[in-house]
Amino acid sequence: MSVTAAKGFEAAGVAAGLKSTGAKDVAVVVNRGPLKAAAAVFTSNRAKANPILWSQQAIADGVVEAIVLNSGGANCFTGDFGFQTTHQTAEKAAELLGISAGDVLVCSTGLIGFGDEVFRAKVLDGTEKGVAGLSAEGGEDAAAAIMTTDTVAKTAVRQADGWTLGGMAKGAGMLAPGLATMLVVITTDAVLDAGRLDAHLRAATRVTFDRLDSDGCMSTNDQVTLLASGASGIEPDEDAFRTALIEVCNELAAKLQDDAEGASHAITIEVVGAASEDDAVEVGRSVARNNLFKAAIFGSDPNWGRVLAAIGTTEAEFDPYDVDVSMNGVRVCTKGGPDRPREEIDLTPRATHVLIDLRAGDATATILTNDLTHDYVHENSAYSS
Amino acid sequence: MSVTAAKGFEAAGVAAGLKSTGAKDVAVVVNRGPLKAAAAVFTSNRAKANPILWSQQAIADGVVEAIVLNSGGANCFTGDFGFQTTHQTAEKAAELLGISAGDVLVCSTGLIGFGDEVFRAKVLDGTEKGVAGLSAEGGEDAAAAIMTTDTVAKTAVRQADGWTLGGMAKGAGMLAPGLATMLVVITTDAVLDAGRLDAHLRAATRVTFDRLDSDGCMSTNDQVTLLASGASGIEPDEDAFRTALIEVCNELAAKLQDDAEGASHAITIEVVGAASEDDAVEVGRSVARNNLFKAAIFGSDPNWGRVLAAIGTTEAEFDPYDVDVSMNGVRVCTKGGPDRPREEIDLTPRATHVLIDLRAGDATATILTNDLTHDYVHENSAYSS
Structure with a gap:
């Protein structure tokens, strides 16, 4: 049910010719109210695409009535022309919906540096078709239209005491914190203000x-x-709402991880015994970004030395010679030295668990990542062609 | 001529059975004086191998008479037993050479977490053979003995007004700053104190x-x-010495880059127009570490958008929408927008030049890196087997 699981929302996903395959490539999501509250988080990359620059302005007042999303072109580093394309997209949707362009967000994904006149014409055409095709059952089509190298559409829904949360996500490559090549729209009919x-x-x-x-x-x-x-008319319990929202985000994040480009392992790096949560995140991330570790997991090689070499580059508080590392339940390293033989570890399953105990405190964090594979290299060596 | 190009040095490279191929795997370099001055820089990784822990102590007084280096095992995260192996190696060399163990450095390279009794016995045996085989012509053998996945031995020599600098290096994977899986020994017969x-x-x-x-x-x-x-008896001009040393280091670094595991491109990332040298280094490094950019170069795809996406993650002072990017002499991006068509760029040569003009100042820096290839993934997915 995706973004139309919650009451008060309509969506559509249409084909506008941006994808050479003829698949759906423009999605429109509209909030029919009565509340039009919204919040968003954006990439922390200083190199921001035109739709990000636009959407950051548009959402400043906490009011959003519609979002237009396209795959098949990121409209990033396309200059003033590209920004005008985004602006015109919002104006087109606003005109057709009888709302203000300032209440329309735009999201784009695809090749950076691409966004010519043909691209603009197709996005505007898709916006028109999308608005014409809006329906309260359009959530799945919208989820399909935002896919790029994704192999499956990604949605999640939670229901609680009279209110619903539903969402869609796309993203398979360029996945990293703060955030990823990731577009996510989550809707709710609960009554909550923008703040x-x-x-x-x-x-x-x-x-x-x-x-x-x-x-x-x-x-x-x-x-x-x-x-x-706000269509449910219900003001939710705030804790219950946050818990449900975290569940929806976790489910979508796991689906992104499972569908990452070329990956053969979905790796969960659980860091425990950290002096602080920030330390746990830094340690987990250092492993998630270590190409040698990631290539080893691709080869089903429990090379725990690469875990220790990775975490040794962090500023986190711990003693590298007092760290335990387990893989898929087998402790291969105790206090910075060899423990169980590596032969006891089976790394052939796709789901891979790495447990790192820093023995420095009580804080924990879990980082999700993938292995580094031939297919990842292949997919990303010819992405623009 | 390697480490024996300069007067006063003897070296050897011998096979001790650490490499399953039977190739040379233990090197010994001895300084016959009259001066025994030395300096070293060590990995900044907090996870340091036993030879690093030993060598940092041994060099504290600025006096070094010999170095024993082995491939075939990193002796890292091997606990007290591993540290004793390093200690015994230094003592063995010292005993045979009639010097103090505290004046013997040890370097190891190979698999982390490996360093059992068989390893120890072979290293000690190799040390004995190495000392027995020392000669003023042993530099090339020593350079061969420190190779791991290197395909060629790496040496460099510079000569000036009566003094000589010569060096050897190894390293092909785990190459990164501060420093790499890199062992380098450089010798000189110039007269210079440890400071x-x-x-x-x-x-x-x-x-x-x-x-x-x-x-x-x-x-x-x-x-x-x-x-x-000090065997030349000549106190060199300090500027000339530093220049020659930088040349030797540059030549060895370029040879390491050229022989990097699985690489099909040697990429020179030149950052100009930076507000500071630190900014230039940070920007260059962000590109060198971006897997999407590296995979694109492997595919000979001039995907400049990935360069901008990478540098946008840095804290360096510049405007992402005012940056120029050229590849192999063709400017594809001017002021953060498309310039020449990507078809004009030929990325098939191994040597690849990326020029990034931040338009924020006069500082520059050049970072050397490699592409991300199928062969890199392959070599590193089964390293320990």
Whole structure:
């Protein structure tokens, strides 16, 4: 049910010719209210695509009525012409919907540096078709339209005491913190103002999408948007809402990890015994970004020395000679020295668990990543062709 | 001529059975004086191998008479037993040479977490054979003995007004700043005390080895050592010595880059127009560590958007929308927008030049890296087997 699981939302996914395959490539999501509250988090990359520059302005007042999303071109580093394309997209949607362009967000994904007149014409055409095709059952089509190298559409839904949360996500490469080449739209019919939505969204992304680091490459186009229609008429319990939002984000993040470009292992790096949560995140991320470790996991090689070499580059508080490392339940390293023989570890399953005990405190964090494979290299060596 | 190009040095490279191929795997370099001055820089990884822990102590007084180096095992995270192996290696060499163990450095390279009794016995045996085989023509054998996945031995020599600098290096994977899985020994017969050697070595490695970042993975065992015998009797001009030392380090660094595991491109990332040298280094390194950019170069794809996405993650002072990017002489991006068509760029040559003009100042820096290839993944997915 995706973004139309919650009451008050309509969506569509249409084909506008941006994808050479003829698949759906433009999505429109509209909030029919009565509430039009919204919050969003954006890539922390200083190199921001035009849709990010636009959307950051548009959401400043906490009011969003519609989002137009396209695959098939990132519209990033396309100059003033590219910004005008985004602006015209919002104006086109606003005109057709009878709303203000300032209440329309735009998201784009695809090749950076691409966004010519043909691209613009197709996005505007797709926007028109999308608005014409809006329906309360359009959530799945919208989720399909934002896919790029994704092999499956990604959605998640949670329901609680009279209110619903539903979302869609796309992203397979350039997955890294803060965030990824990741577009996410989450909707709810709960009654929450923009300030509360913002607080819940930041709290949720911090422990979910921000801890998904597939390939260490931060995108120019990432955006996670949360829209509230208030159509359920129910003001949710704040803790229950945050918990459900974290669950939806976690489910979508796991689906992104599972579908990462070329990956043969979905690796969960659990760091425990850290002096602080920040330390745990830094340690986990250092392993997630270590190409030698990632290549070893691809080869089903439990090369724990590369884990220790990776974490030794961090500033986190711990003694490298007092660290334990387990892989898939087998402790191969105790206090910085060899423990069980590596032959006892079976790394052939796709799901891989690495447990790192820093023995420096009680804080923990989990980072999700993938292995470095031939297919990853292949997919990304010819992406623009 | 390697480490025996300078007068006052003897070396050997012998086979001790650490490499399953039967190739040479233990090297010994001895300084016959009259001067026994030395300086070294070590990996900045907090996870340091036993030979690093030993050598840092041994060189504290600036006096070194011999170095024993082995491939076939890193002796890292091998506990007290591993440290004793290093200690025994230094004592064995000292006993045979009639010197103090505290004046013997040890370097090891190979698999982390490996260093059992068989390893120890072979290293000690190799030390004995190496000392027995010392000769003033042994430099090439020593350079061969420290190779791991290297395909060629790496040496460099410079001669000036009566004094000589010569060096050997090994390293092909885990190449990153501060430093790499890189063992380097440089010798000179110039007359320089340990303090001067240290200043020159730090100045030289900062602009050479520290700017080689093949795969972003920092080693546990890196060590660059500079030994002075004083055998020429000549106190060199300090500027001339530093220049020659930088040349030797640059030549060895370029040879490491050229022989990096699985690489099909040697990429020179030249950053100009930076507000500071630190900014230029940070920007260059962000590109060198971006897997998407590295995979694109492997595919001969001039994907400049990935360059901008990478540098956008840095804290360096510049405007992402005012940056120029050229590849192999063709400017594809001007002021953050498309310039020449990507079809004009030929990325098929191994030597690849990326020029980034930040338009923010006058500082520059050059980072050397490699592409991300199928062969890199392959070599590193089964390294320990």
